[in-house]
Amino acid sequence: MYEAHFGLNQPPFSLSPDTALFVRLDDHEACYQLLTHVLDTGEGFLKVVGDVGTGKTILCRRLLRFLSDDEAARNRFYSVYIPNPMLSPVGLYRAVGRELGLESPRPSDNAALLEHINQQILNLAQQPRGVVIVVDEAQSLPPATLEALRLITNLETEQQKLVQVILFGQPELDELLDQNRFRQLRQRITFAHYLKPLSRTAVRQYLDFRLTQSGYNGPTLISDRSIKRLHQLSGGIPRMINVLTHKALLSAFADQRRQLNPGDFDRAWRDSKPEPTRLHSRLALIAATSALILLALVSAWSLL
Template sequence: MYTDFFGFNQLPFSLSPDTGLFVNLPGHQRCFELMVHVLESGEGFLKVVGDVGTGKTILCRKLLRYLAENTENDYCSVYVPNPMLSPVGLYRAVGQELGLDLDQVQDDDALLSHITDRILALAESDKSVVIVVDEAQSLPEETLEALRLITNLETEQRKLVQIILFGQTELDTLLNQDRFRQVRQRITFAHYLKPLNEDEARQYLDYRLSRSGYNGQPIFSTKAIKQLHRYTNGVPRMINVLAHKALLAAFAEQSYVVTPGHIQLAYKDSNEPLPGGRSVPWLLVLSGLILAGAVAWRLL
């Protein structure tokens, strides 16, 4: 791979939500600060909405890390990564995260009663329960209603359960149904993630490169960044995809600078289908030819 060639200590544009590579872009930083404010103020619901690839998952992971490390406020976090659950499945998932053994409990009301008792016990110990739901647009309607019932717990001073929903724009469509007006009324704050502008895309690239150990002249030329932003529309996930492939193309040519030509090659690799519907593996073909040529040269 190209890590040694460029002097990286890790892949800078991996698609995994590595919080160590979180970039404090204005929109993402405002979102994180809003989430912390909601938690500290004891508000009930917060939703974070954005199109595919705009950074919801890494924000979700950063929030979970914050909850785990913030021992002063004693948060008890419940993470629901797969919202495609029945109400019973949701109750079991929440109960398990709260340390309950619910294997012998089958009735919905009994499950909710056990969870309620556990939340009340945690409240007496000054622990706040925070339920974080990723991909919340996929919540079945009955499960969303079950989630609302959990939030009914409150004292005269504060909510005992806080919920943060991360979802695509379809989440708004789901919540706009008349049957969920009570849920909408409880959503005290909302944040909408937007794609990056060109300057933010440059900051995104530079930060992830430096965090991956790079210390040298700019790798991506100004024209390459412009082209990368145009092809990706500023969506971080797509920036990761094309930046990774462009670095691979530059490495195949033994170039320490990513040019618009490398971006073009990466874009073709991602978007040009064969007649059978499969993508043309331009970068793999190019890399194979370069490496094969290098091996043949050494054998001469």
């Protein structure tokens, strides 16, 4: 809607995880370098933890793109992507089997499926290629399925692990792993990275890169005062930055302005806040009425 007005060739703040718009922020770049280092050294488990909207999914997609597009990585690793971890152990084994090229594994019990998968992993190791299992939203893994995933990683030779696992999850992932039943798995997680919200400087870098990649070539579109306000409202969370900046661009476009101001982000914030439900509104009205009645009683009492 506003692209032509601002000289853009695409929406710069879409919520879809477009790796072409991946910004090499210090924290995200450090996480990506850790991911590739862990793959290179053959460590068994790695976890990436971040709150909602901090950029886990786009990091996950960038890693998967590296594994599929980089020739050296493609020759060395066979990637398995589990985007929906709400699976039973049998469901997990079937999903992994399909990703490994086992079209329709016949066995239906856990042990037989695991043996079928292990044999395929051993076959791939002859090429030689290791298997990388990437799990997004890993905090949603049922405990039994997480244990099933651990059993897949038991396969190894005297020289190396044949299966590596990278878990992307929200902070609840740590709560899941803290259970005593997963103490063996915790010992295998040799590296972890915790994604942090963006600083104000990083917010500027994030916005400028996405605008430039989307075709913007003009004077400063978002002033320092506006950046400060955006940082305050978004808390430095990339997803909220995308939502608020998209709506702020719409606000400026509606006024036919070519620069965003703090008021645009205030409007975007008000528009993004959830409306109170009727129940909440009634409760608020009851509370206010009760407070007025109590105040009137206190005033009347003081006059006696």
